[in-house]
Amino acid sequence: MNAEKSALQLQTDQYIVNVGPQHPSTHGGAHLQTVLDGEIIVDTVVKLGYVHRSVEKIAESKTFTQFIPYTARLDYLSGCLPPLAYTQAVEKLLNISPTERSEYIRVIMAEFSRISSHLLCIGSLALDLGATTACIYCVRDREQIMDMFEMVGGQRLLLSFLRVGGVSHDLPENFYPAARRFIKELPKMIDEYHAIITGNEILQKRLKGVGRLSAEDALAYGVTGPNLRASGFDYDIRRDDPYGIYDRFKFEVPIDSGGDAWARYLVRVEELIQSARIIEQALDSLPEGDICAKTPRLLKAPENQDIYHHIESSKGELGFYIVGAAGKDKPHRLHVRAPSFINLQVLPMMCKGAKFQDLITNIATLDPVLGEADR
Amino acid sequence: MAYGLGLLKGMWVTLKHTFEKKDLVVQYPEQRPVLQERFRGTLCFRFENCIACNLCVNSCPNKVLSLDVVKAEGSNKRKLMAYIIDMQYCMYCNLCVESCNSSALYWNKEFEKSTFDKESIKITYERPRYMDELEAQREAEKERIRQEKAQAAASAKKDAAVGIETPAGPSIAEQPKEILTELAGSEENITLLLQVLSKNTVTHDKLLKMIASDMEKAKKVALALVQKALRDSNEGGKE
Amino acid sequence: MDLWFTNIANYIVQFLMSWGLPYFWADLILLIIQWACVLAIVVLDVIILIWLERKAAGFIQMRLGPNRLGPFGIFQTIADAIKLMTKEDIIPNKVDKWIFLTAPLFMIFISVMLYLVLPIGEDLAVVDLDVGLLYFLSLSSLTTICVLMAGWGSNNKWSLMGAMRAVAQMITYEVPLILSLLGIVMITGSLRLSDIVAAQSHVWFIIMQPLALICYFIAATAELNRGPFDMPEAEQELTAGAYTEYTGMRWALFFLAEYTNLVAVSALFACLFLGGWHGPFLPQWLWIPIKTYAVICVFFWIKWTSPRIRMDHLMSFSWKVLIPLSLLNIVLTGFGIEIFAWVRGL
Numbered sequence: 001m002n003a004e005k006s007a008l009q010l011q012t013d014q015y016i017v018n019v020g021p022q023h024p025s026t027h028g029g030a031h032l033q034t035v036l037d038g039e040i041i042v043d044t045v046v047k048l049g050y051v052h053r054s055v056e057k058i059a060e061s062k063t064f065t066q067f068i069p070y071t072a073r074l075d076y077l078s079g080c081l082p083p084l085a086y087t088q089a090v091e092k093l094l095n096i097s098p099t100e101r102s103e104y105i106r107v108i109m110a111e112f113s114r115i116s117s118h119l120l121c122i123g124s125l126a127l128d129l130g131a132t133t134a135c136i137y138c139v140r141d142r143e144q145i146m147d148m149f150e151m152v153g154g155q156r157l158l159l160s161f162l163r164v165g166g167v168s169h170d171l172p173e174n175f176y177p178a179a180r181r182f183i184k185e186l187p188k189m190i191d192e193y194h195a196i197i198t199g200n201e202i203l204q205k206r207l208k209g210v211g212r213l214s215a216e217d218a219l220a221y222g223v224t225g226p227n228l229r230a231s232g233f234d235y236d237i238r239r240d241d242p243y244g245i246y247d248r249f250k251f252e253v254p255i256d257s258g259g260d261a262w263a264r265y266l267v268r269v270e271e272l273i274q275s276a277r278i279i280e281q282a283l284d285s286l287p288e289g290d291i292c293a294k295t296p297r298l299l300k301a302p303e304n305q306d307i308y309h310h311i312e313s314s315k316g317e318l319g320f321y322i323v324g325a326a327g328k329d330k331p332h333r334l335h336v337r338a339p340s341f342i343n344l345q346v347l348p349m350m351c352k353g354a355k356f357q358d359l360i361t362n363i364a365t366l367d368p369v370l371g372e373a374d375r
Numbered sequence: 376m377a378y379g380l381g382l383l384k385g386m387w388v389t390l391k392h393t394f395e396k397k398d399l400v401v402q403y404p405e406q407r408p409v410l411q412e413r414f415r416g417t418l419c420f421r422f423e424n425c426i427a428c429n430l431c432v433n434s435c436p437n438k439v440l441s442l443d444v445v446k447a448e449g450s451n452k453r454k455l456m457a458y459i460i461d462m463q464y465c466m467y468c469n470l471c472v473e474s475c476n477s478s479a480l481y482w483n484k485e486f487e488k489s490t491f492d493k494e495s496i497k498i499t500y501e502r503p504r505y506m507d508e509l510e511a512q513r514e515a516e517k518e519r520i521r522q523e524k525a526q527a528a529a530s531a532k533k534d535a536a537v538g539i540e541t542p543a544g545p546s547i548a549e550q551p552k553e554i555l556t557e558l559a560g561s562e563e564n565i566t567l568l569l570q571v572l573s574k575n576t577v578t579h580d581k582l583l584k585m586i587a588s589d590m591e592k593a594k595k596v597a598l599a600l601v602q603k604a605l606r607d608s609n610e611g612g613k614e
Numbered sequence: 615m616d617l618w619f620t621n622i623a624n625y626i627v628q629f630l631m632s633w634g635l636p637y638f639w640a641d642l643i644l645l646i647i648q649w650a651c652v653l654a655i656v657v658l659d660v661i662i663l664i665w666l667e668r669k670a671a672g673f674i675q676m677r678l679g680p681n682r683l684g685p686f687g688i689f690q691t692i693a694d695a696i697k698l699m700t701k702e703d704i705i706p707n708k709v710d711k712w713i714f715l716t717a718p719l720f721m722i723f724i725s726v727m728l729y730l731v732l733p734i735g736e737d738l739a740v741v742d743l744d745v746g747l748l749y750f751l752s753l754s755s756l757t758t759i760c761v762l763m764a765g766w767g768s769n770n771k772w773s774l775m776g777a778m779r780a781v782a783q784m785i786t787y788e789v790p791l792i793l794s795l796l797g798i799v800m801i802t803g804s805l806r807l808s809d810i811v812a813a814q815s816h817v818w819f820i821i822m823q824p825l826a827l828i829c830y831f832i833a834a835t836a837e838l839n840r841g842p843f844d845m846p847e848a849e850q851e852l853t854a855g856a857y858t859e860y861t862g863m864r865w866a867l868f869f870l871a872e873y874t875n876l877v878a879v880s881a882l883f884a885c886l887f888l889g890g891w892h893g894p895f896l897p898q899w900l901w902i903p904i905k906t907y908a909v910i911c912v913f914f915w916i917k918w919t920s921p922r923i924r925m926d927h928l929m930s931f932s933w934k935v936l937i938p939l940s941l942l943n944i945v946l947t948g949f950g951i952e953i954f955a956w957v958r959g960l
Contacts, residue, residue, distance in 0.1 A: 017771050023853065039775070039925055066436035069468035130842070130922030133389055136675040140399055147411070153469075154413035154482065160468040168469060169413065195388045196919070199381035202842055203921045297474075356775070357924050360851050382920055389674045389919045399676045 014042055017356075021050045025128045025360045028370030032347070032359065039356045044348040048341070051374040059334035064090045064299045067334075069160040074336060075372040078117035078314040079149055079159040080109040082372075087162045088243060089309035089320040094164070094299055101289040102166030103245045107282045108179070109152065109161065110311075111275040115186075116145040117314035117367075118226075118268045118275075125265060125364040126197050129206055134197045141189045144182050151175050164299055166292030179283060183276045190269060198269070207262035211350040211362040214259055221349075222342045225316025226271060227366060230264040232257035237312040248285075249278045264365040300329050315339040315367060336375055340368035415467045416484040420458050420500045423509060424479035427455040434474035437464045458500040462488060535584075547572055547583055554586065558597040567604045568597055619735065619899060623648075652729045660873040661691045663910065670914040701862035706769070709859065713767030718860070718867035721760035725874035728753055732881050733808040735891045735898035746807040747799065750882060751792055754837065757875060758784035761839075761846060764868070765856040776855025779925060780839065780846035786932040787836040787843075793940035794829035797947035798886055807882075811890030818889040822950075825943040827887050829936050834879050836928070839872070841917035845925055880909040 014037045020026040029050030035043040055074060059067045071082040084106055091098060098106070123138025146156040151172050153161035161168055197203060213223070215233040228235055236253040238246045254270035256263035301324030310319035316339025323333040343366050350362050401408050410416075418439075432440045443457035472480045490496045547555070547569070559565045572579040578600070585593035623644060630640035665680065665688055672679025680687030705714065731746040743749050758780055765777020799805060801822065802813040820827055836843040847855030857868050884890060884905035891898035893905075923931070 015771060017775075025851065039779075062436050065470065066434070069436055069466045069470070126921060130844070131920060132671070133675050133918050134921075136677075137392075140676065143399075150411040150414060152413070154411070154415040155467055158466070160466070160470075168473060172412065192388060196385040199384050200921060201379065201381045202923045202927075204381070205927050206921065206924050355924060355926060357851055357922075382916075386915060386919045389915065392676050393670075393673045395676060397673070397676055397678050400678060402678070402681075 012038060019359065026363060026370075027124065027368060030344070030363075030368070030370050030373070032363075034351075034356070034359065036356060041351045041354050041356060041359060044351045044359065046344050046347055048344070048370070048374050051370045053371075053375070055375045056334050056336060059331055061330065063329045064094070064164060064331070067331075068162065068164075069158070072158040072160055073371060074338065074375060075117075075313060075315060075318070075340070075369045076158060077120055077369055078113040079157060080106070080113040080161065081117075081311065081313045082318060083160065083162040084110050084244075085309060085311040085313065085318045086320050087164050088311065089307060089322050090164050090299070092307045092309050093301055093305060093322055093324045095302065096165045096293055096295055098166045099290045099293050100287050101170075102291050102293075104282050104286045105167050105171055105291065106162060106244060107246070107249070108171075108279050108286075109149075109159070109167075111279045111282075112145050112148060112179075113159075114275045114314045115272055116142050118272055119145075121268055121314075121364075121367040122193060122197065122265065125361075125367075126203070128360045128364040129203060131197065131200070131203070134193070137189075137192060137196065141185075144178070148175060148178050148182070151178065163292055165295045166290070168292070170291045176283065179279065183280050183283075186272065186276045190272060193269065198265075204262065206357070206361060207265055207365070208260060210261045210354065210358045211264075211365065212260050213346055213350055217346065217349065218259075221346045223316070223346055224339050225313065225343070226267045227264055227316065227343055227346075229254060230256045230267040231259040237310060237317060241310070243309070243311055246278075249281045251275075251278050261361050261365040264367075268367075298329050300327055301325060301331075310337065313339055315369065315372065316343055318372075336372075338372040338375060340370070341373040341375075344368045344373055410484050410486075413482075414484050414486075415469065415482045416486045417462065417482070417488060417498070418460050418465060418471070419481050419483050420460065420498075421479045421481070422455070422458065422500055422503055422506060424477045425455055425458065426477050426479075427453045428476070430474045430476065431471040431480060434470045436468065436470065437466055439465045440471060456502050460498040460500075461496070462498055463493065463496045547579060547586070550586070557590070558586075558594055559601055564601045568601050571600050571604050653726060656726055656729065656874050656877070657870075659877050660870050661695070662688075663873045663877065664691045664694070664869075666907075666910070667914055670911065671918050674915070674918045695866065698866040699863050703864060704859075704861045706859055708769045710767040710769060713763045714859075715767075715864075717760050717763035717767060718864045718871070720763070721757055721871040722867050722874070724753055724756050724760065725871040725878065728875070728878040729881075731807055732878065732902075733811055733885065733890060734902050736808070736812075742806065742808050745805045747795065747805045747810070750807075750878075751788075751795075754875065754879065755784055755788050757871065760871075761856045764860065768856070768859040770859050772852045772854070772858045773856050776846040776852045776858070779852075780856060782925070783836055783839070783843065783845060783928065786929050787833045787936075790829050790932055790936035790940045791833035791837055793937065794826040794833060794943060795886065796940075797823050797826045797943050800944070800947050800951060807885055811885050811892070814889040815892055818887065818892075820887045820889075823887065823943070823947070825939060825946070829940045829943065830883070830886070833932075833936060834883065835913065835916070836932070838876055838879055838913075840876065840913055842920040842923045843928060844917070844922060845928065876910060876913065877906060880913065881906045883909050 014035050017034050017036055019032040019034050021029040021031045026032065031047035031050065033045040033047060034041055053073070055070055058070055062070070068083050068086060071086040072079060074082045087098075090096075119138045119142040123135040123142070126132075126134035126138070149159050149161075150156045152175055153159045153169060155161075213227070213231050215228075215231040218228050218231045218233060223231075224235070232255060234253060234255050237243065238251075239253055251274045254267050254274060256267050258266075303326045304324070306321065306323040308319055308321045310317050312318075317337065318339055319337035321333075321335040321337065322331045325332040347362060347366060350366075351359050354362070427442060427444050429442060432442060439461050441459045441461075442455060443459065445454045445456050446452070447454050469482075472482065488496065555565050555568075559568045572582065582593055582596060585596060626647065627637075627640045627644055630643060631637060635643075668690070669679035669686070680690035683689040683693055705711065728750060730741045731743050731749055733742065761780040762777045765773040765775075765780070768774070798810060798819055801819075802810050804810065804813075835841045839846050845855075846852075847857060852858070857865055860868060881902060884902060888905045888909070890905075891901050893901040896904070
């Protein structure tokens with residue numbers, strides 16, 4: 001409405017600005033062709049494909065085990081979550097049940113991945129809005145998780161640590177105190193974010209009421225994850241369709257009915273606390289035992305079968321659809337349901353009529369990872 | 376009307392951090408990062424341990440590893456000439472290390488791997504000179520052990536054969552019909568026994584000796600052999 | 615000690631006149647020397663400031679900041695300057711050449727001119743204009759035209775957007791900036807900066823004009839394109855705003871001008887609200903830099919804490935909050951003056 005009004009009054013030309021593919025705030029190689037009327041966005045076209053690595057095609061030429069490291073390259077910010085989805089999908093296909101201890105280790109690592117991804121989302125939101133220091137504080141705290149990942153799997157970011165049937169390493173001794181310390185310090189960190197990010201009036205004004213997404217629209221577009229929950233729709237795969245051993249933990253699913261950028265931000269902050277709760281419970285009830293089930297060296301699909309397995313990734317519903325061919329050690333076809341890709345589709349609708357600066361806010365709060373969107 | 380208080384609170388946070396100890400950032404070249412025990416720096420190779428089984432090459436998702444294997448003439452023996460790790464494609468996924476049965480691969484903590492050109496990022500492990508010597512030594516060692524075993528066996532044989540001459544000559548199959556029936560009983564069992572014995576010459580010789588020295592013992596052994604063969608064939612049928 | 619520089623100037627004039635030069639020429643030569651001094655101070659200031667900002671940002675972010683070149687990394691800026699000077703000066707094909715090339719020159723020229731009226735001590739301004747405050751404010755708003763030139767001449771959408779934002783911001787914030795200072799002018803009854811400083815010998819205006827102080831500080835931040843108001847070059851949105859197409863030394867000139875402006879505005883702030891050269895123990899010409907740098911540190915502090923404000927919020931904040939506040943300040947000051955006069959008359 002705003003756009004129409006000002007166009008009537010001033011009769012200015014619309015012009016196209018190409019935000020990206022090389023732009024500081026598109027979180028990777030996204031290209032947003034934006035039609036502007038002054039500072040007001042008339043239309044946005046999301047053009048993807050700059051980080052396309054044909055991961056799905058690669059999967060067809062790699063054995064089930066060999067593909068695990070590639071999955072980590074999808075959503076590279078939440079280390080353990082895509083491999084978790086993939087390994088669980090393969091286990092479903094091959095009828096392998098992972099060991100009890102490995103299930104708990106997987107939950108701990110997955111929730112740490114979620115925390116690290118959300119911390120980076122909050123930090124990069126602050127950075128995109130111009131508060132560099134807040135971003136540095138978030139990254140500082142995320143660094144502790146990275147150190148823990150290094151302890152466990154030897155790598156900090158692209159952790160190829162999960163295996164079909166379990167995990168590759170047991171948790172080392174020095175992991176437990178580090179994890180407990182992080183859980184203990186997390187409320188203090190969140191207080192600090194509240195002081196420097198949440199409490200800031202400029203930031204509140206920039207987030208509140210920006211990029212509204214109603215629950216109906218979100219469902220129509222297939223938006224999932226924190227973005228959907230921030231629109232007031234109560235859906236979390238961890239609770240509603242529990243995978244692994246998530247039905248054994250007590251946690252709440254944070255909901256916000258606002259549907260704007262502010263709600264999306266608050267839901268993420270709240271999810272940090274809930275993830276920490278899950279980790280604490282998992283650490284308390286961690287059983288002894290093997291870390292990996294006995295599996296043949298070469299995994300082969302028993303029959304012609306296709307399965308779909310989805311998990312609640314930090315970005316939304318991350319699903320792997322695998323078509324297995326009997327006796328083959330490679331999937332016949334693999335498809336990734338990437339939440340970032342689907343969440344990005346609401347961007348044009350959210351941005352219509354908003355200010356140019358809101359485009360940046362909307363991208364940052366949708367929190368897409370282009371590696372996952374392009375695959 | 377508390378507008379601006381949030382900003383002031385944030386400024387108080389930043390002020391507090393301004394006067395904190397600055398140990399967050401590692402002053403890199405002088406100060407080394409603390410690396411965890413499982414840190415994956417560079418993939419390393421122990422030439423002495425490798426048995427050139429190719430498992431690591433097959434397990435690698437990115438074709439980082441390659442073996443340069445020469446087959447010695449006349450025999451089936453594989454001789455590893457070089458082991459090449461093309462680090463530029465490595466995903467540090469640890470699959471090769473996990474697949475190796477003789478722990479020939481391991482990670483060290485060397486992470487400063489930048490080079491001036493693409494070629495020099497390849498790590499090539501040439502066959503070290505001492506490998507020939509080492510393998511020869513190992514061969515010799517194996518040979519020695521084999522000989523020792525053989526000697527021991529021979530001496531045991533001698534001990535066993537004191538007084539009784541080794542029945543050289545006709546094999547069990549050529550033995551008279553009565554002896555065979557005594558050994559195995561029915562016609563079917565005889566064919567089965569002969570099948571088993573034709574595959575295994577050592578048992579054959581032993582049994583032959585037993586027939587000559589102790590018929591009762593030979594009967595028992597023959598029965599056990601037949602039963603085992605029956606069991607095997609039954610299981611095979613099930614599969 | 616207070617009069618060192620005045621004595622040196624007097625000595626130079628006398629020395630020149632003793633060679634038989636008429637007073638006019640001697641004064642002119644002195645003026646040229648003063649100009650050179652201002653330039654030297656500006657460049658030195660900027661070099662220190664860039665280092666200081668990076669260091670301050672580092673400390674706030676729990677880093678060490680530049681620490682490689684020289685003690686505490688103070689030579690880092692010099693190395694950067696050398697790098698910028700030796701870089702290729704890229705002039706894109708489709709730019710409006712004259713506007714594109716002259717914009718940085720005008721910008722730095724105007725910024726340096728600001729220093730002429732600043733009183734560094736009693737009788738220590740290059741030119742002590744009787745309309746000094748007006749001169750300062752009008753010149754500092756001229757820099758916006760240079761940003762517009764850069765944005766228009768670059769023929770780049772990002773640049774144009776940055777330039778347009780700069781102009782909108784300038785028009786909006788120039789009003790509260792001047793209105794907030796009117797209270798001080800009403801009290802002192804003079805636009806001459808040295809008069810304003812002299813009027814603060816007993817009480818600084820920071821106590822008498824707290825409302826004006828807040829208004830001026832916010833408006834000055836916006837005027838300087840700093841801190842939460844750095845819309846024109848908003849890195850995360852407009853890549854580099856009006857300066858997107860500039861490289862090497864031309865870009866460095868903009869940078870230089872921006873920091874020069876920062877120092878000038880902070881020095882004006884020190885003169886108007888913090889009592890200028892007045893202060894105990896230290897000589898006059900040391901108090902101004904101390905106060906200026908203190909103000910600059912607050913600017914840094916805010917910039918590295920706060921996120922960037924949105925363009926329309928920025929506008930409405932100025933029109934709906936700052937301008938009414940500064941008008942209120944004028945009214946209050948008027949009443950205050952009348953009451954003060956009445957009390958005195960009793």
